[in-house]
Amino acid sequence: MSDIQKRDQLIKQWIKETAEMIEEAKEKSLEVEEKSARNDLVTNMDKKIEEVLTDKIRSHFPDDRICGEEGFGDNLEDLKGTVWFIDPIDGTLNFVLQQENFAVMIAVYEEGKGVQGYIYNVTEEKLYHAIKGQGVFCNGQPVSAPDNKSLSDGLMATNSQLMTQDAFSDYRKIAGRSMGVRMLGSAGLEVTELIKGNIMAYVATKLSPWDIAPGKIMLEEFGFKISNFSGEPVDLLKTNQTIFATPSAYNEIVTTNFK
Structure with a gap:
């Protein structure tokens, strides 16, 4: 074995x-x-x-x-x-x-x-x-791998900080590109929603390594994109502002004008 x-x-x-x-x-x-x-x-x-x-x-x-x-x-x-x-x-x-x-x-x-x-x-x-x-x-x-839908053709998920803290107000433009926003309060369960194709992206302002590590492995099996808000790889030694998304949704997110 x-x-x-x-x-x-x-x-x-x-x-x-x-x-x-x-x-x-x-x-x-x-x-x-x-x-x-x-x-x-x-x-x-x-x-x-x-x-x-x-x-x-x-x-x-x-x-x-x-x-x-x-x-x-x-x-x-x-x-x-x-x-x-x-x-x-x-x-x-x-x-x-x-x-x-x-x-x-x-x-x-x-x-x-x-x-x-x-x-x-x-x-x-x-x-x-x-x-x-x-x-x-x-x-x-x-x-089965979910369809590679764009953000504008599906739902996105986030955490409460993105919706409630002014420091992240610009990032709400991402939510505006989607058909709607959902929030479960569990990074792991949001990943399973991505796996099922129920959402196209999960954008979270503060995830710890243990929040990211399991889902990253699963989503990469399906070719999803995972990065921090600046587009750099997540760092599993610290907290990260994190994006999990289908390739199409990811491209929409990273090209959003936050200014």
Whole structure:
């Protein structure tokens, strides 16, 4: 069994176990804390899941390094070797306030290149995953690449900051080019909307490496474009203003006159 196959089997099993933990937690009182702001929350489950996943990775792959949202991983200064990205609950605000519309996300990169990506929609029990060069799958079934539609022929998604903060007011011109704007509050679930062809672009003002890494692998299987707002490659060692889009939609976005 190759390293990739071994990891694939383990990751799918770990995600199943993680989902069971989350479902059990719904029946209990969550411990909720603020991080940087009142809408930037972390729960005891975010921490517990990341701790469990980190322990499993270190047990099976002791030479690998980990980039995780809640601080159980390593302090990375480069992406050499094998690096895991973990987002234990992507969409924590949704988890706390809605108990739906959130995901568990894991990605594996080797020498800075994406190899395996996983996004599990906990509410719908749908696991999207990709292994580089092998396509994209949902619950084990292959997913066909969506049509390369332009932004003007479809919907786009964004995060609340683009719509509410004056610093990004110019970027609302992008929204004006689309047929409408949607907002789920989970980067991972927005990626699955792109995979399904429900939206043509996802534009977010502040995504962390663990928000980007899994979806980047999947979307690149379909030839989507991923970059920061200036058109440069995203940096998986820091937060990014990020564009995910079909090639046609991406061209519309980057040619928008923001002045």
